[in-house]
Every structure is written in C-alpha cells, then in structure tokens.
Amino acid sequence: xxxxxxxxxxxxxxxxxxxxxxxxxxxxxxxxxxxxxxxxxxxxxxxxxxxxxxxxxxxxxxxxxxxxxxxxxxxxxxxxxxxxxxxxxxxxxxxxxxxxxxxxxxxxxxxxxxxxxxxxxxxxxxxxxxxxxxxxxxxxxxxxxxxxxxxxxxxxxxxxxxxxxxxxxxxxxxxxxxxxxxxxxxxxxxxxxxxxxxxxxxxxxxxxxxxxxxxxxxxxxxxxxxxxxxxxxxxxxxxxxxxxxxxxxxxxxxxxxxxxxxxxxxxxxxxxxxxxxxxxxxxxxxxxxxxxxxxxxxxxxxxxxxxxxxxxxxxxxxxxxxxxx
Amino acid sequence: xxxxxxxxxxxxxxxxxxxxxxxxxxxxxxxxxxxxxxxxxxxxxxxxxxxxxxxxxxxxxxxxxxxxxxxxxxxxxxxxxxxxxxxxxxxxxxxxxxxxxxxxxxxxxxxxxxxxxxxxxxxxxxxxxxxxxxxxxxxxxxxxxxxxxxxxxxxxxxxxxxxxxxxxxxxxxxxxxxxxxxxxxxxxxxxxxxxxxxxxxxxxxxxxxxxxxxxxxxxxxxxxxxxxxxxxxxxxxxxxxxxxxxxxxxxxxxxxxxxxxxxxxxxxxxxxxxxxxxxxxxxxxxxxxxxxxxxxxxxxxxxxxxxxxxxxxxxxxxxxxxxxxxxxxxxxxxxxxxxxxxxxxxxxxxxxxxxxxxxxxxxxxxxxxxxxxxxxxxxxxxxxxxxxxxxxxxxxxxxxxxxxxxxxxxxxxxxxxxxxxxxxxxxxxx
Numbered sequence: 055x056x057x058x059x060x061x062x063x064x065x066x067x068x069x070x071x072x073x074x075x076x077x078x079x080x081x082x083x084x085x086x087x088x089x090x091x092x093x094x095x096x097x098x099x100x101x102x103x104x105x106x107x108x109x110x111x112x113x114x115x116x117x118x119x120x121x122x123x124x125x126x127x128x129x130x131x132x133x134x135x136x137x138x139x140x141x142x143x144x145x146x147x148x149x150x151x152x153x154x155x156x157x158x159x160x161x162x163x164x165x166x167x168x169x170x171x172x173x174x175x176x177x178x179x180x181x182x183x184x185x186x187x188x189x190x191x192x193x194x195x196x197x198x199x200x201x202x203x204x205x206x207x208x209x210x211x212x213x214x215x216x217x218x219x220x221x222x223x224x225x226x227x228x229x230x231x232x233x234x235x236x237x238x239x240x241x242x243x244x245x246x247x248x249x250x251x252x253x254x255x256x257x258x259x260x261x262x263x264x265x266x267x268x269x270x271x272x273x274x275x276x277x278x279x280x281x282x283x284x285x286x287x288x289x290x291x292x293x294x295x296x297x298x299x300x301x302x303x304x305x306x307x308x309x310x311x312x313x314x315x316x317x318x319x320x321x322x323x324x325x326x327x328x329x330x331x332x333x334x335x336x337x338x339x340x341x342x343x344x345x346x347x348x349x350x351x352x353x354x355x356x357x358x359x360x361x362x363x364x365x366x367x368x369x370x371x372x373x374x375x376x377x378x379x
Numbered sequence: 380x381x382x383x384x385x386x387x388x389x390x391x392x393x394x395x396x397x398x399x400x401x402x403x404x405x406x407x408x409x410x411x412x413x414x415x416x417x418x419x420x421x422x423x424x425x426x427x428x429x430x431x432x433x434x435x436x437x438x439x440x441x442x443x444x445x446x447x448x449x450x451x452x453x454x455x456x457x458x459x460x461x462x463x464x465x466x467x468x469x470x471x472x473x474x475x476x477x478x479x480x481x482x483x484x485x486x487x488x489x490x491x492x493x494x495x496x497x498x499x500x501x502x503x504x505x506x507x508x509x510x511x512x513x514x515x516x517x518x519x520x521x522x523x524x525x526x527x528x529x530x531x532x533x534x535x536x537x538x539x540x541x542x543x544x545x546x547x548x549x550x551x552x553x554x555x556x557x558x559x560x561x562x563x564x565x566x567x568x569x570x571x572x573x574x575x576x577x578x579x580x581x582x583x584x585x586x587x588x589x590x591x592x593x594x595x596x597x598x599x600x601x602x603x604x605x606x607x608x609x610x611x612x613x614x615x616x617x618x619x620x621x622x623x624x625x626x627x628x629x630x631x632x633x634x635x636x637x638x639x640x641x642x643x644x645x646x647x648x649x650x651x652x653x654x655x656x657x658x659x660x661x662x663x664x665x666x667x668x669x670x671x672x673x674x675x676x677x678x679x680x681x682x683x684x685x686x687x688x689x690x691x692x693x694x695x696x697x698x699x700x701x702x703x704x705x706x707x708x709x710x711x712x713x714x715x716x717x718x719x720x721x722x723x724x725x726x727x728x729x730x731x732x733x734x735x736x737x738x739x740x741x742x743x744x745x746x747x748x749x750x751x752x753x754x755x756x757x758x759x760x761x762x763x764x765x766x767x768x769x770x771x772x773x774x775x776x777x778x779x780x781x782x783x784x785x786x787x788x789x790x791x792x793x794x795x796x797x798x799x800x801x802x803x804x805x806x807x808x809x
Binding site: 309336337338339340341376379 | 516517518519520521537538541543544
C-alpha cells in the first residue's frame with residue numbers, strides 16, 4: 055500500500071498497464087511532452103516513447119476518432135480529453151462510433167478504448183468549463199461510464215477500464231487530483247466495473263453519490279450522526295452499468311433516500327436512481343426521494359456564486375433532515 | 380375494549396352530521412342495535428344504532444354540534460373501564476392531535492392479557508388529501524396492511540400529517556389494533572362549487588341562507604347538468620286500461636296497499652329497465668356499470684326541497700307491494716325522518732308532477748344514474764279512433780338519458796316498452 059495523489063495514482067496505473075500490454079497507447083492534448091494538464095500522464099513519454107505516447111492537435115474529434123480507429127484495429131488506446139466540456143466536440147465519435155461499432159457491424163469490431171476526461175466545477179472557470187455532464191454519456195447503450203471517488207478506486211477501476219473490451223468514459227473530478235489515498239501496490243489490482251460500494255452504513259437514510267460527492271456525502275453523514283441520524287452512503291463508482299443492488303438493499307431498511315450529484319438534477323443520475331427505486335421498491339418508500347444537485351443555472355464565474363450553486367455538505371445535511379423528518 | 384363510535388356515514392353524500400340528541404346518557408348500558416343518538420344529515424334526521432354493546436363511557440361532542448363523518452362521537456366500553464376522554468378532545472382537530480394508539484398507561488406497561496387482546500378503536504384520524512385519500516407513505520400503507528391496521532386510524536407525524544413508517548410501527552408496538560369505521564360507500568370528492576357571481580341585494584329583498592338540503596340539491600343538479608350530455612324523448616301513453624286496472628286492484632286490497640298511478644309507473648319502468656340494462660346503469664368514465672338490481676327511486680316534494688326515495692328490486696315486486704312500501708316512505712320523507720335505506724341505492728328515478736296538472740316536463744338526471752323519467756298528468760283529451768273523435772285518457776312522459784351510456788333509438792324503445800306495460804297493464808301482473 056502506498057499513499058499517492060490521484061494524479062500520481064493514474065500515472066502509475068497507466069505505466070503499469072502499458073508495461074503489461076504493449077498494445078496500450080496514450081494520446082491527447084499535452085499528454086506526452088508536458089505530462090498532462092493535471093500531471094496524470096507524467097513520465098510516460100520518457101518510459102514508453104513517442105510511438106506509444108502521443109500529443110495531438112487541439113481537436114477533440116480527432117482525439118476520439120483516432121482512438122476509435124486504433125481500437126478497431128487492435129490497439130487499446132487510452133485517450134485524454136482535457137475537459138468533459140470539450141468532449142461535446144467529440145460527441146459523434148463517442149456516441150455514434152465508439153458506442154456502436156461492435157453491435158452495428160455484427161461483432162466484427164471491438165472498441166477497447168478508454169476516454170479519460172475531467173468533470174466538475176469549483177475552479178472559477180466560468181459556465182462553459184465547469185460542467186458535470188458524464189450522465190449524458192451514461193444515456194447511451196454501448197458505453198461504460200466510470201467515475202471514481204478516491205485514489206484506490208482510481209487505480210482499480212482505470213485498470214479494469216483498460217482491460218475491458220468495450221469503450222469506457224473514465225471521468226475524473228478536476229479538483230480531486232491532489233487528494234491523497236492509500237493505493238494497493240498490486241499491479242493487477244482491479245475493481246469490477248458496474249459495482250456500487252457501501253461506504254458507510256446507517257439505518258435512517260440511504261445517500262447515493264459518486265465521484266467528489268461521495269466525500270461531500272460522507273462529511274454530511276458524519277455531521278448528521280451527531281444528531282443520531284444514521285446514513286448509509288453508497289458510492290455508485292459506475293454510472294453505466296448502474297448497480298442498484300446495494301441501494302435497493304439499503305433502501306429496504308432505511309425507506310428514505312437522498313441522491314447527491316454535481317450535475318443538474320433534471321434528467322440526471324439522481325432521477326435515474328429515484329425512478330428505479332420507485333419502480334422496484336414502492337412499498338418501501340416512506341418519503342419522497344430527494345435529489346441534491348447543482349442549482350439549475352449555468353455556473354457563475356464569481357467564486358461565491360459558484361460555491362452557492364454547487365452542492366455542499368450543508369445541502370446534503372438539510373436534504374437528509376427533510377427526508378427523514 | 381372501549382371503542383370510539385364515530386359520526387356514522389348515513390348516506391352516499393354525507394360528509395358531516397349534526398348530533399341532535401344524545402338518547403343514551405353516560406353510564407347507561409346499551410345493547411347492540413339500541414338507538415343511541417339522533418343525527419341530522421343533509422337530508423334527514425336519522426336514528427343511530429349502537430353497533431356494539433357496553434356502557435356509554437362518554438360523549439365526545441355536544442348536542443347541536445356538527446362534525447365530519449368519522450369524527451369521534453361517543454365512547455362505549457365496559458362498565459369498569461377507565462377511558463381518558465380528554466385525549467379525544469372536543470372535535471376532529473383535537474382528536475387528530477391525540478396519539479394514534481392509546482399509549483401504555485403511565486403507571487406501567489399494559490398487562491400481557493391486554494396486549495394479547497388488542498382493543499378495537501374506530502377513530503379515523505389520519506390526514507387526507509382533498510380527494511379523501513389518506514396521506515400515507517407507501518411503506519406505511521404496506522406495513523399497516525400487513526398488520527391488519529386501517530391506515531385511516533393512524534395519526535401521521537410526517538410532513539403535512541403524512542402517516543409514515545414510524546407511526547405504523549408505534550401502533551403495532553402498542554398492541555392496539557385499530558380497524559376502520561363501518562362506511563357504506565367510499566367517500567367521493569364533492570365537485571368544486573361553481574363560481575357564482577355576487578347578487579346585488581336591494582333593501583326590499585329577502586336573503587334566505589341555503590339549507591343543507593338546498594345546498595345538496597344545488598350542487599347535485601349543477602353537477603348533473605354540467606357533466607352529463609343528456610338527450611330528451613317524450614312519448615304519449617293511453618292510460619285508460621291502466622286506470623281501469625288500478626281501480627280493480629284498489630277494490631281488492633286494504634287502504635295501505637292501494638296503488639297510485641305513480642306505483643304503476645314505477646312497476647312499468649322497472650320491467651322496461653330489465654329489458655334495457657343500459658338505462659339501469661351508471662357511467663364510469665371508461666366503463667358502464669349495468670346494475671344488477673332494478674331499484675326505482677322517485678322524487679318526493681317536501682317543503683324544504685326534494686328527496687328521492689327508493690323502492691328496491693321494483694321489477695320483482697307486485698304493484699300492491701310497491702304501494703305498501705312507497706306510502707310509509709313518502710310519509711317519513713315529509714316528516715324529515717327518512718332512514719338511510721329509504722334514500723340510497725336507486726338505479727333509476729321517476730319524477731311525477733301529474734298531481735299538479737303538469738302536462739309535460741323534463742327532469743335532471745339524478746347522478747350516478749343514467750336516466751330519469753318525468754311523468755305528466757293523465758288528461759282526458761279528444762283522440763281520433765277509427766275516423767271518429769272520441770275521449771281518450773292520455774299521459775305524457777319524458778326520459779332524460781345520459782348520451783354517454785345510451786342513444787336515442789334505445790331510449791325510444793325503452794319508452795315504448797314502458798308504454799306497452801301501461802297500455803297492456805296485465806304485463807304488470809305477470
């Protein structure tokens with residue numbers, strides 16, 4: 055076990071995988087010579103050379119398209135798109151090609167690519183650079199969407215994503231790269247894609263979150279526990295496939311649920327979780343399921359306004375209190 | 380085993396009742412079936428029977444007080460039983476604040492015997508939506524259903540009085556098993572009252588507040604005319620044979636069984652309704668409910684307004700039997716003493732203004748029925764028979780029918796069937 059930042063964890067995991075399988079290549083803006091905007095590809099160029107670690111033009115369509123083509127032809131590319139806001143430019147490559155080539159052509163092709171990107175607000179980057187929109191990709195059958203909440207999961211899930219024969223959107227929260235965690239040293243440490251994890255157990259309310267909001271929810275749960283309100287906190291880890299099992303199990307005990315996400319509530323992850331609970335657990339519902347999310351506005355540049363709009367520990371505490379009341 | 384007897388639901392429309400008189404006093408023993416109170420409803424004064432025996436432990440509401448159906452009215456229990464009436468308060472709002480289940484006595488847990496023999500309490504206390512649905516979470520409903528507890532009997536502590544899981548668990552843990560009050564029919568939401576433009580009142584005008592009965596009539600008539608697409612068909616009947624038969628019948632039976640023209644019309648309609656089940660039905664949105672019984676009601680005019688009293692299985696009864704039933708019902712209606720059975724369950728209505736010499740009129744359908752028959756006076760009129768003008772006995776009757784349920788041709792045949800029954804009145808005897 056080694057304590058690493060998330061950025062270092064990713065760089066380490068990539069290096070370990072590239073060592074293991076020479077078909078793995080890395081491409082993206084600034085990933086080679088600069089080592090990645092967030093340092094998550096640091097050292098890869100020196101170690102594996104320019105044939106396997108490539109800087110690309112500033113064109114997200116080309117990055118994603120090259121990855122799809124490479125994957126269809128036998129490589130296992132790990133492409134980086136600097137921000138999920140720019141992945142809109144690659145939307146066609148991701149949803150019309152990566153997600154479809156396997157099923158559309160009778161299984162002639164696989165598309166074993168990972169598209170790493172960053173998501174999330176909180177850095178005063180204005181409304182076009184601060185969005186949390188991984189749920190949009192989770193809409194599409196044919197894609198897997200993974201968004202880990204901590205360093206250990208980053209390693210286990212990134213490795214699993216690289217070893218999966220399906221295209222994976224691997225979404226990292228941009229303010230979390232310097233967060234540290236204990237990471238297993240095992241080069242084959244894998245976490246299954248499509249498994250949620252119970253992070254804390256409590257009998258009053260089930261709090262469902264992923265990525266950065268897991269930490270927010272755990273803090274809220276600790277706050278609530280002081281008043282005797284015990285929450286189960288579940289980390290989705292994967293948005294597609296969505297593992298509802300631990301959520302359902304917990305909800306049957308708590309009968310209350312709050313979902314927490316950094317995107318907007320409308321048509322979001324919380325809406326999906328709530329709908330599934332209403333579909334499968336109606337007789338266990340004791341109160342309306344509440345969604346904590348970013349307020350329904352484009353994020354402001356102003357720091358105070360941005361903080362106000364993003365979901366906070368207080369928001370989660372308040373939602374849980376209202377739900378279990 | 381003390382039980383709270385709620386304000387009973389004594390009629391389909393009854394939403395509240397006024398306790399006119401406490402007939403049994405505190406401490407008095409009552410048997411099941413004893414009259415314990417007189418309750419005034421929108422339509423009538425009705426005597427309320429005890430549905431269990433015991434001793435009157437206390438009256439929860441005062442005489443003259445009007446409370447919603449289901450509010451606690453009186454507590455009946457064992458002679459030696461202590462009952463905390465204060466917990467019930469003086470009305471539904473106070474009752475709603477009372478604990479759902481009598482909490483274990485402060486001086487100790489209930490004895491094992493008591494816990495094993497859960498008391499039956501019948502106080503609907505849960506908050507409801509505007510449409511009358513108890514506000515309860517799904518899990519609370521399920522737990523209550525599993526435990527055999529009526530959800531309406533549980534005080535909700537959730538937002539807006541919602542019955543939530545902890546409320547059901549508290550009741551289950553208390554060992555008390557509330558059951559629902561007996562209710563004749565599910566309550567239906569009163570339709571939203573139509574907006575009425577204010578009326579300018581001059582000095583000479585007299586302003587008369589609407590009585591309860593008038594309010595009900597106003598609401599139901601408005602509901603009918605504003606929701607039912609009605610069609611109206613009129614037919615003329617030769618009543619000579621029917622009047623002759625009536626004379627013969629009445630010569631044979633005692634006064635209390637003598638038939639009126641109206642009784643003949645009731646019977647003639649009932650037989651026709653058997654032939655045309657669509658006219659003996661109710662429109663149910665996506666379905667038509669054809670009623671199995673033919674219960675013909677008829678409108679009775681009173682000083683205070685209009686009541687429809689009901690003859691049951693009218694098609695299966697003899698004319699004199701119908702006559703024997705209608706007379707006392709009419710008397711009770713005019714005395715304001717109708718019983719619930721007198722005014723409930725009609726599947727078709729007859730309105731007869733013949734005694735006022737009205738030749739012809741239309742009536743408003745008595746929802747949820749599909750049709751109503753308006754009967755005019757029987758008159759001697761000149762008729763042409765075999766090229767000669769002679770005197771004939773004629774009566775006009777008009778059906779108003781719900782066009783969602785039936786159509787003109789069917790209603791016409793229905794009217795012909797009634798006419799045939801009256802013009803060949805031996806059919807009424809078969």
